[in-house]
Amino acid sequence: MEALAASNHGHATAYGDDPWTAAAERDFAELFDHDVVTLMVWNGTGANVLALGSALSPAGAVVCTDCAHINVDETGAPERLLGSKLMDLPAHAGKLTPDQVRSLRHNLGVVHHVQPSVLSITQSTEWGTLYSPSEIAALCDVAHEMGMRVHLDGARIANATAALGGTRETLRSFTRDAGVDIVSFGGTKNGMMYGEAVVFLDRDLARSAGYTRKQFTQLPSKVRYISAQFSALLSNDLWIDNARHANDMARRLHDTVRGHDAFDVGSEPEVNSLFPAFSPAVATDHIEALREWSFFYDWDPPQRQVRWMTAWDTTPDDISAFRVGIDHFLP
Numbered sequence: 001m002e003a004l005a006a007s008n009h010g011h012a013t014a015y016g017d018d019p020w021t022a023a024a025e026r027d028f029a030e031l032f033d034h035d036v037v038t039l040m041v042w043n044g045t046g047a048n049v050l051a052l053g054s055a056l057s058p059a060g061a062v063v064c065t066d067c068a069h070i071n072v073d074e075t076g077a078p079e080r081l082l083g084s085k086l087m088d089l090p091a092h093a094g095k096l097t098p099d100q101v102r103s104l105r106h107n108l109g110v111v112h113h114v115q116p117s118v119l120s121i122t123q124s125t126e127w128g129t130l131y132s133p134s135e136i137a138a139l140c141d142v143a144h145e146m147g148m149r150v151h152l153d154g155a156r157i158a159n160a161t162a163a164l165g166g167t168r169e170t171l172r173s174f175t176r177d178a179g180v181d182i183v184s185f186g187g188t189k190n191g192m193m194y195g196e197a198v199v200f201l202d203r204d205l206a207r208s209a210g211y212t213r214k215q216f217t218q219l220p221s222k223v224r225y226i227s228a229q230f231s232a233l234l235s236n237d238l239w240i241d242n243a244r245h246a247n248d249m250a251r252r253l254h255d256t257v258r259g260h261d262a263f264d265v266g267s268e269p270e271v272n273s274l275f276p277a278f279s280p281a282v283a284t285d286h287i288e289a290l291r292e293w294s295f296f297y298d299w300d301p302p303q304r305q306v307r308w309m310t311a312w313d314t315t316p317d318d319i320s321a322f323r324v325g326i327d328h329f330l331p
C-alpha cells in the first residue's frame, strides 16, 4: 500500500510507458538474471491466457493436468479466447510426468489431430505439491523435443520458491535453468492489492504479446500501480518472506488440527494448503456452519474433501481461533 501511495504522485504516461514500469521490468530481469520481457496484467486468468496465446501454434493445443486452474477454474477462458483445445491428462499429486507428455507424440504431424503445442504446468500445484527442478527440466526436455513450448502457472510461484530453498537461485533453478519459456508470476496471492506479471524467458514469444494483452482486455491504462507493487514485493525479497510465512502458517495449522476426530487432515503441507477430508460421522450442517463462520472451498465433494489455505497475512492467532471454531462447530 505504501508503494501504491508513493506511485500516486504527478502525471505519468499511460499504458506502461512510465518510470515505475521500467523499474519493475528491470527488477524482473534481475530476479531471473535473464533478458526477459515482462508484461503486467490484471489477474491470473488473464496472465495464463496471454501466456498460452503467445506460445500456441496454429491448430495448437495446450497440454495440462485435469486439475489445472486453466482447465477447471477459469470458466473456459482459454478455450473461449484462444479457440484452442486443452488436452487434460490425469494428474498424479497435481503433477504430470514426461511419459504422459511423450504419449501424445502420435498426434504430431497428423492433420486430423490438434497439435500438442504448449505444455502448461503449475508450481506449486493445485494440490499443494511441488515439482523439483529436475522434474521440470525433464518435462521441458520432452516438450521441447516435441516442438512444444512450456508455460508455468506461477500464481503461487513464491510459495514454491520458499519451500524449495528460498532464494532467487531456487526460482531460477526451476524456471530459467529448467527450460521454462513463459511464467505467469503471481502477485495478488502474495500480498499485492491486485496484479500479476507474464514473464517471457524466451523473448521471441513476446513478439505479439503487447497486442494480445490489449485484445484480451488485460492492458491497464495505469500500469504504474501494478509495477510499483511488484517492485516493492521484489525488493529485499519480500515476495519470498511473505510466502515463507504463508507456508509456515500452513504447517502450524496442520500441527494445530492434526488428530482431530472430525477429519483426516492429510500429511504435512509442502506449501500453504491443507486438504482435509471430513469423516462420514460429521453432519453436513456442521461443516456448513463452520464454512459460514470461516469460508473455505470444496475440493473433492464425493470424498467430503475441502481446501484450507493460509496466506502471507495469516497470524498464529488466526490459527488458534480457527481451532476454537472447529471445536465449536464440529462437536
Ligand SMILES: Cc1ncc(COP(=O)(O)O)c(C=O)c1O
Pocket (backbone or CB within 6 Å): 043, 044, 045, 046, 069, 070, 122, 126, 153, 155, 156, 188
Ligand atoms: C493455480 C492458479 N492459477 C491462476 C490463478 C489466478 O486466478 P485469478 O484469475 O482469480 O487471478 C489461481 C487463483 O486461484 C490459481 O490458483
